[in-house]
């Protein structure tokens with residue numbers, strides 16, 4: 001049908017949310033009765049829609065919904081709840097039980113759930129233009145790419161490729177690195193690394209159980225002991241290096257940060273040898289660690305204390321709590337270590353799927369040319385608008401400073417709880433190392449007590465809550481943690 005057949009009323013032309021129903025537009029192919037009926041609570045009953053999993057309520061609803069999940073969904077996940085709604089840092093399951101979401105969709109829901117400004121931005125863009133293909137560009141996409149260059153600290157030659165997820169951002173980066181070619185045939189990654197599950201990204205992911213069924217990989221990836229500078233230096237001395245890929249904090253390996261000075265040394269070595277430094281900020285980026293990017297945190301970017309090198313604390317980008325201006329896009333962006341490639345996803349869309357590969361300079365940006373890579377959905381205007389709204393809200397709400405300050409206080413309090421051996425992380429990416437390797441049991445008990453978190457390793461609890469988490473909400477968990485850790489010894493045995 002030619003588009004000219006659809007005449008939009010003024011509200012629709014202006015992209016007003018909900019216009020189809022309110023203005024009574026009859027969209028071709030949509031039954032005229034859509035939206036005509038009203039549900040018992042005044043809500044719309046959509047013709048043809050099956051009763052939602054949330055339609056039942058009460059104690060049986062949760063089990064029934066999980067049983068339906070298992071009959072319908074491929075068995076690669078084992079969800080423990082069926083969630084129905086959320087608001088801020090709280091979510092509700094289909095039985096109406098409320099939980100404090102301390103996992104944030106694994107570091108995704110930086111704004112919490114249903115942030116009104118984000119919802120409005122997404123709905124407005126959906127009502128205007130959701131998708132166009134990459135034969136055409138859109139303003140949200142252009143604006144987002146420009147914003148990402150600013151907050152990552154890219155130089156004038158930097159360019160952005162928008163994808164749909166972290167693994168896809170890493171696939172793009174891997175293709176770029178492989179394009180270096182010539183004698184540069186080696187890529188270094190670290191033991192414990194997680195870079196995604198598609199085959200290219202999986203070749204960079206260390207975990208044996210994820211890799212084994214798909215081995216051997218054709219990729220030229222070698223894994224080095226985590227945080228071991230001597231091993232890194234020795235690997236560079238062998239020559240032939242294309243790139244080193246790092247996470248500033250390995251989330252999946254139990255919120256394990258790089259030791260101080262490692263990043264700066266990695267930058268020096270890659271520069272000396274003409275290799276690319278690629279930092280995977282999929283989990284740590286977008287304010288999670290209290291900075292737009294974790295590599296901008298002086299605690300990671302600086303030289304080891306006593307190294308005699310200048311620049312322990314990058315100018316204008318002070319340590320936790322002393323840099324309220326650190327939320328502005330430009331502040332801190334050029335501080336510290338500047339990688340050649342940065343990959344992003346998770347928090348970037350505030351819950352909308354999107355990823356990005358930022359080539360930080362002309363050399364990295366020139367590696368992929370017209371036709372060398374592609375995606376149907378990557379960077380579509382809907383995803384881009386969601387990401388732009390997310391960045392705006394973080395900036396306006398000073399959420400990086402909030403994450404930095406709340407995170408520092410919270411980690412200090414959590415470390416005092418009986419049964420906690422140590423607390424690692426930065427900002428609101430927190431790893432609670434337990435004295436007993438019973439983290440999975442603690443996660444189950446926490447859920448029963450109304451807290452959502454996870455256990456990336458047997459002895460670590462991971463917290464990656466919305467950046468809007470309040471002090472009160474953090475305190476509620478701290479107060480409950482001691483009780484949650486008192487698991488009986490038989491259960492400990494069962495979790496090994």
Ligand SMILES: Cc1ncc(COP(=O)(O)O)c(C=O)c1O
Pocket residue numbers: 165166167168170194195196197247251252280281282283284345346
């Ligand atoms: C550091 C890192 N890189 C890449 C990925 C893969 O991202 P996605 O699950 O969006 O594909 C993840 C996911 O946990 C991650 O933590």
